[in-house]
Amino acid sequence: MNKNVIVIGGGPAGLEASAQLQNMGYNVILVERTHELGGHLAKWDRLFPDGVPAKSVLDSLLANIGGVKYFLGTEVQSVNLLEKSYNVILSNGITILANAVLIASGFDLFPAEKKEEYGYGIYDHVITNADLESFFASRKDKQAVPDPRIPLQPQKIGFVHCVGSRDEKIGNRHCSKVCCATAVKQACEIKEEFPQADVYCFYMDLRMFGRNYEDLYLKAQKDYGIRFIRGRVSEVAEDIDKKLVVKAEDTLSGKPVKVTLDLLVLMAGMKNSGAGQQVGSMISLETAEDGFFSCRDSVYSLQKSNKNGIFFAGACTGPKTLPDTLHEARAAALTVHNYMKNFE
Amino acid sequence: MADFGYSLTPSSRIDLNKADRETFGKLVKLEPDVLKCMACGSCTASCTAGVYTRTSIRSAILYLQNGREKEALEFIKGCMLCGKCTIVCPRAINTRQLVLSICKIYNLK
Ligand code: SF4
Ligand code: SF4
Ligand code: SF4
Numbered sequence: 160m161n162k163n164v165i166v167i168g169g170g171p172a173g174l175e176a177s178a179q180l181q182n183m184g185y186n187v188i189l190v191e192r193t194h195e196l197g198g199h200l201a202k203w204d205r206l207f208p209d210g211v212p213a214k215s216v217l218d219s220l221l222a223n224i225g226g227v228k229y230f231l232g233t234e235v236q237s238v239n240l241l242e243k244s245y246n247v248i249l250s251n252g253i254t255i256l257a258n259a260v261l262i263a264s265g266f267d268l269f270p271a272e273k274k275e276e277y278g279y280g281i282y283d284h285v286i287t288n289a290d291l292e293s294f295f296a297s298r299k300d301k302q303a304v305p306d307p308r309i310p311l312q313p314q315k316i317g318f319v320h321c322v323g324s325r326d327e328k329i330g331n332r333h334c335s336k337v338c339c340a341t342a343v344k345q346a347c348e349i350k351e352e353f354p355q356a357d358v359y360c361f362y363m364d365l366r367m368f369g370r371n372y373e374d375l376y377l378k379a380q381k382d383y384g385i386r387f388i389r390g391r392v393s394e395v396a397e398d399i400d401k402k403l404v405v406k407a408e409d410t411l412s413g414k415p416v417k418v419t420l421d422l423l424v425l426m427a428g429m430k431n432s433g434a435g436q437q438v439g440s441m442i443s444l445e446t447a448e449d450g451f452f453s454c455r456d457s458v459y460s461l462q463k464s465n466k467n468g469i470f471f472a473g474a475c476t477g478p479k480t481l482p483d484t485l486h487e488a489r490a491a492a493l494t495v496h497n498y499m500k501n502f503e
Numbered sequence: 504m505a506d507f508g509y510s511l512t513p514s515s516r517i518d519l520n521k522a523d524r525e526t527f528g529k530l531v532k533l534e535p536d537v538l539k540c541m542a543c544g545s546c547t548a549s550c551t552a553g554v555y556t557r558t559s560i561r562s563a564i565l566y567l568q569n570g571r572e573k574e575a576l577e578f579i580k581g582c583m584l585c586g587k588c589t590i591v592c593p594r595a596i597n598t599r600q601l602v603l604s605i606c607k608i609y610n611l612k
Binding site: 389409416 | 541542543544545546547548549550553554559561562591592593594595
């Protein structure tokens with residue numbers, strides 16, 4: 160029996176699913192487009208709700224993939240269905256025949272420059288959530304060049320929620336799920352870094368749904384004095400001192416507000432990975448209106464696609480937290496295992 | 504009457520039992536998108552008239568939902584129909600058109 164399983168994407172979902180499948184006795188081939196494993200996790204510093212170092216989670220994932228054959232810097236060139244198995248050709252010239260293909264291609268961060276009115280890439284002191292994580296992560300590295308967009312002593316810092324999410328104008332109506340918790344976490348962290356600074360979060364709804372997330376919110380208010388302003392930022396302008404003038408409505412008092420900031424952090428949301436979609440189009444996988452892949456149903460069969468032998472794990476089927484993604488990876492391994500019994 | 508040292512003002516409570524749903528229903532028929540508002544305040548924040556007058560589409564929608572027509576109309580009285588709010592609305596509501604429709608349904612010029 161052919162025990163090959165191909166896993167596409169070497170982020171947390173792909174790593175965890177590969178480890179589980181390998182453990183069950185399958186012959187796992189993991190394909191990663193970039194030159195390192197770990198996906199977005201490899202670039203993150205700390206994780207909500209309680210600030211666990213991203214690196215410790217990544218190390219645990221990597222420690223378990225012994226025996227998994229993986230290819231870095233490798234793309235999927237074609238996928239063809241032959242009777243019941245898939246023939247996958249990789250960009251390194253290798254061809255693999257597998258009964259099951261697991262898509263774990265994850266997400267792309269919303270390109271914040273598309274929301275021009277927020278000035279990312281135009282104004283000097285506008286960064287994204289990912290840029291801020293890189294900044295936090297780089298402080299341990301003495302050689303790293305500090306991000307010039309982050310002032311040495313910022314006095315006022317703002318976080319803009321829902322950038323590229325919940326926005327029909329930009330074509331993403333969905334909520335990206337993790338950015339509220341990320342914003343509150345980063346607001347606390349930046350306050351720790353710059354204790355003299357006033358920190359504002361501009362939100363529409365605070366989606367602190369997970370265990371201990373509400374405590375994180377409370378801590379942000381009580382221990383860090385973060386100011387939460389309920390209103391979407393409508394526009395940002397740069398003044399002659401390169402400071403950022405932010406306009407919103409404080410909807411709770413029903414008055415327009417204006418505040419001048421030294422640093423603005425945009426909570427860029429999630430969209431389906433472009434590279435993942437490319438693979439999806441080779442086997443005509445359906446995507447839903449939000450751009451993410453469609454599962455077989457929305458409750459019971461989240462790991463199955465509409466095609467036999469093609470499975471999903473992680474954020475390729477919609478925004479997910481890291482624990483959600485790891486659960487899905489394990490569920491996907493089991494789903495693949497049950498499917499493979501058809502071939503015995 | 505005994506002097507208690509304070510006076511009563513008419514209740515400021517929003518009474519949804521008495522709210523006029525019928526006229527609002529007519530507005531919804533004409534502008535179904537009015538129901539999509541998520542009260543984000545982008546329209547109010549970007550409004551060219553909003554800094555000096557109380558112009559606020561968000562508030563107008565909210566007050567209409569609550570059956571407070573008179574107050575609602577106060578929030579669109581200052582509108583100059585410039586359309587800036589329509590550009591920013593993340594729920595893609597044609598707010599400028601909505602102002603015109605509110606005026607039509609609620610007989611305001
Ligand atoms: S999680 Fe919060 S910040 Fe992110 S899109 Fe949803 S509401 Fe907006
Ligand atoms: S159309 Fe009216 S409400 Fe909208 S921004 Fe212009 S003046 Fe303000
Ligand atoms: S911008 Fe649109 S969604 Fe936001 S408050 Fe105004 S009308 Fe409602």
